[in-house]
Amino acid sequence: MKTLITLALAASMGLASLAHASNENASALSSVTTKDNKISVYLKEGMGKVKLAILDEDGKTLHSQRVKVKTDIKVPYDLSKLPSGEYHVLIESNIKENNADYTIYTVETKEEPIAYPLMAYGKNLDNSAFKLTVIGLEEPGVEVTIVDSKGKVLLKESIQEPNAFKKVYRLENIKTENVSVIVKDQKGRVKNLYFN
Numbered sequence: 001m002k003t004l005i006t007l008a009l010a011a012s013m014g015l016a017s018l019a020h021a022s023n024e025n026a027s028a029l030s031s032v033t034t035k036d037n038k039i040s041v042y043l044k045e046g047m048g049k050v051k052l053a054i055l056d057e058d059g060k061t062l063h064s065q066r067v068k069v070k071t072d073i074k075v076p077y078d079l080s081k082l083p084s085g086e087y088h089v090l091i092e093s094n095i096k097e098n099n100a101d102y103t104i105y106t107v108e109t110k111e112e113p114i115a116y117p118l119m120a121y122g123k124n125l126d127n128s129a130f131k132l133t134v135i136g137l138e139e140p141g142v143e144v145t146i147v148d149s150k151g152k153v154l155l156k157e158s159i160q161e162p163n164a165f166k167k168v169y170r171l172e173n174i175k176t177e178n179v180s181v182i183v184k185d186q187k188g189r190v191k192n193l194y195f196n
Helices: 002-023
Strands: 030-035 038-043 048-055 061-069 073-078 085-093 101-109 119-126 129-135 142-148 153-159 165-170 179-185 190-194
Touching: 030 085, 030 101, 038 048, 038 085, 061 073, 119 179, 119 190, 129 179, 142 165, 153 165
Parallel strands: none
Antiparallel strands: 030 038, 038 073, 048 061, 048 085, 085 101, 119 129, 129 165, 142 153, 142 179, 179 190
């Protein structure tokens, strides 16, 4: 009889701990992080069978999948190909049971600005002169550095034109084919120019 009571007590404790694990809600056992229009859904052990869905701002399902959570897992999603806007991540746990629970996370994607290269051009005028043209500047402030073939700096100057500029450089006792020009704007974009 003692053994039977001990077994019943052990079984009820086991069921109570199992019931406690399943009573934790979906929001307590999950989290969502975003970075660069990519979503990471973290699911903790104990969620069981889970339905994940990505919904647009109108509630239309864009993607849906089922995951069996045995240990802590991360489920990544890449939303960079979708238009920028608001999206919802639906996490539904215990989907096969009567006590199904769900939570919804809202994430927002933003359009990444297009990074254009620095547009700088050099034109050889003769053996000792060249014309430098820089266009499409978004901020004033361009650093122009002229170096010889050994890397020695011959000239370094800052030009504070807001949109574009042209400037003729004349070299003394050195040919244009023996120099290179390094152009760097305020955003850190760099263009190297060589003359042949």
